[in-house]
Amino acid sequence: MNKYQLYRLIERTETLKDERHPMFERNRFMKFLAWFMVAYYAALMIIMGVSLGFGLKGDYSAAYHRLDGGFFYLLIIDFWTRFMLQETPAQKTHTYALLPVRRSFLMHSYLIRAMLSWGNTFWGFFLVPFGLVSVVPLMGWWGFIGWLLGYWVLFVLNGMGYLFTRALCMKHMLWFLAPLALHAALVCVCVLPDHNVLRVPFVTFMQGFVQWQWWPWLIVIVALALAYWANYRLQMGMVYNEIGKKEEVELKSASQFSMLNRYGTMGEYLKMEIRLRLRNKQAKMQFYVAMGLILFFGIMLYFTDVYDGSFMRSFICLYDYVILGVMTLITIMCYEGNYIDGLMSRRETVYDLLRAKYYFNMGMLFIPLLLMLPLMIIGKLSVWMCVGYFLFTAGVLYPCVFQLAVYNKNTLPLNVKLSGGNSGTMMQNIVSMIILFLPLALEKVCVLLLGPAWGYFPFMLLGVAGILTHRLWLRNIYRRFMVRRYENMEGFRASRNS
Numbered sequence: 001m002n003k004y005q006l007y008r009l010i011e012r013t014e015t016l017k018d019e020r021h022p023m024f025e026r027n028r029f030m031k032f033l034a035w036f037m038v039a040y041y042a043a044l045m046i047i048m049g050v051s052l053g054f055g056l057k058g059d060y061s062a063a064y065h066r067l068d069g070g071f072f073y074l075l076i077i078d079f080w081t082r083f084m085l086q087e088t089p090a091q092k093t094h095t096y097a098l099l100p101v102r103r104s105f106l107m108h109s110y111l112i113r114a115m116l117s118w119g120n121t122f123w124g125f126f127l128v129p130f131g132l133v134s135v136v137p138l139m140g141w142w143g144f145i146g147w148l149l150g151y152w153v154l155f156v157l158n159g160m161g162y163l164f165t166r167a168l169c170m171k172h173m174l175w176f177l178a179p180l181a182l183h184a185a186l187v188c189v190c191v192l193p194d195h196n197v198l199r200v201p202f203v204t205f206m207q208g209f210v211q212w213q214w215w216p217w218l219i220v221i222v223a224l225a226l227a228y229w230a231n232y233r234l235q236m237g238m239v240y241n242e243i244g245k246k247e248e249v250e251l252k253s254a255s256q257f258s259m260l261n262r263y264g265t266m267g268e269y270l271k272m273e274i275r276l277r278l279r280n281k282q283a284k285m286q287f288y289v290a291m292g293l294i295l296f297f298g299i300m301l302y303f304t305d306v307y308d309g310s311f312m313r314s315f316i317c318l319y320d321y322v323i324l325g326v327m328t329l330i331t332i333m334c335y336e337g338n339y340i341d342g343l344m345s346r347r348e349t350v351y352d353l354l355r356a357k358y359y360f361n362m363g364m365l366f367i368p369l370l371l372m373l374p375l376m377i378i379g380k381l382s383v384w385m386c387v388g389y390f391l392f393t394a395g396v397l398y399p400c401v402f403q404l405a406v407y408n409k410n411t412l413p414l415n416v417k418l419s420g421g422n423s424g425t426m427m428q429n430i431v432s433m434i435i436l437f438l439p440l441a442l443e444k445v446c447v448l449l450l451g452p453a454w455g456y457f458p459f460m461l462l463g464v465a466g467i468l469t470h471r472l473w474l475r476n477i478y479r480r481f482m483v484r485r486y487e488n489m490e491g492f493r494a495s496r497n498s
Contacts, residue, residue, distance in 0.1 A: 395466025
């Protein structure tokens with residue numbers, strides 16, 4: 001078997017990997033939903049490309065020059081969306097660890113597949129219609145092809161930069177600050193002065209692709225070669241750590257949480273919740289992402305009027321409260337699937353675990369409440385709305401999410417990597433959508449009937465009722481879980497090593 005045949009075989013096995021996963025049949029609806037969302041966003045980008053192309057036609061300069069002058073905005077959006085969709089090559093090599101295949105060849109194969117990935121062409125749904133409207137009439141088809149290829153090479157280079165950053169972040173989360181600082185500096189340089197000082201260099205650079213000049217291609221190819229080499233060296237150094245599950249873990253003494261000892265068994269489970277977020281990369285990453293989104297929306301509301309609409313204010317207020325809990329509670333009991341047999345060996349230990357999870361996530365709700373205080377002080381967010389959604393989240397939305405403890409039966413590994421989560425079952429995704437959008441509809445009805453202040457009184461009343469009766473509905477969840485315990489335990493065991 002030559003190298004090309006081996007490369008094709010690796011490509012084929014990667015394509016079949018998801019279809020052979022034990023959860024494929026259970027997630028068939030979500031795969032259909034994922035394809036539907038891809039088609040939806042593709043159609044949305046086509047509409048945006050056409051409308052923006054015609055909208056900028058009357059400008060004093062060519063329409064595509066306006067886009068080229070800020071093309072780094074597209075690169076920034078593309079960079080951060082990759083964190084939800086793309087794995088690093090080092091995370092895939094353990095599949096072939098025992099096969100007689102050179103790891104250097106595997107690394108080259110994965111890096112080449114990352115460069116030729118269809119994900120690097122997704123922005124074509126926006127660029128192609130925009131270019132047909134704005135580039136072809138002025139520069140012809142040959143210039144349009146050069147312009148598209150230039151953007152494609154930039155997105156490939158952006159993907160290489162993402163892979164390098166993602167690999168560093170697997171060593172330490174503080175590496176997230178490097179691209180964040182770089183992107184923030186670019187935005188500040190372009191936004192703070194009276195005019196975009198980088199607009200002319202960016203337009204000149206992209207015009208070089210349109211006119212098929214040699215120097216922009218040389219710059220991008222050299223940068224791409226350096227990025228490829230840096231990725232290869234870094235990923236190869238991480239292969240052995242990934243295969244051997246070697247991690248640098250900072251040991252934390254249980255005495256750090258000794259104040260929880262007074263609560264007995266429930267205190268021990270509270271310690272486990274804290275340690276999960278300190279040691280598990282997936283849970284830690286979810287917390288950082290949630291905090292970043294809360295801070296982003298807060299800064300945008302505080303300094304701009306972009307989200308000053310009533311719907312967006314309500315959505316941001318609700319989103320800030322539910323994001324911290326939903327990211328972890330949507331998979332409630334999935335981490336515990338690793339040691340479910342031990343939990344079932346003691347009477348009512350699952351009930352104490354559920355109480356600990358509820359109290360912990362109740363405490364986490366005070367973080368967004370404190371972060372939204374400046375917005376309440378300046379009047380961007382209503383105090384009634386913030387208090388109403390705080391109580392409604394704790395007393396109504398969290399009980400809804402906790403119902404998944406009865407039905408979740410897919411184990412998540414405790415040493416999961418940054419992209420090692422699952423895609424979610426149909427029920428998990430339906431519950432997520434309900435708690436994100438149903439409260440907004442209820443709010444509009446209540447505010448319309450009772451006014452902007454009293455409209456949040458039903459939210460407060462329902463929330464307080466749910467909080468005061470939390471032992472009752474947690475006990476109900478515990479009893480239903482025990483009825484299904486054998487079915488759930490079988491699912492946890494089956495998915496434990498899948």
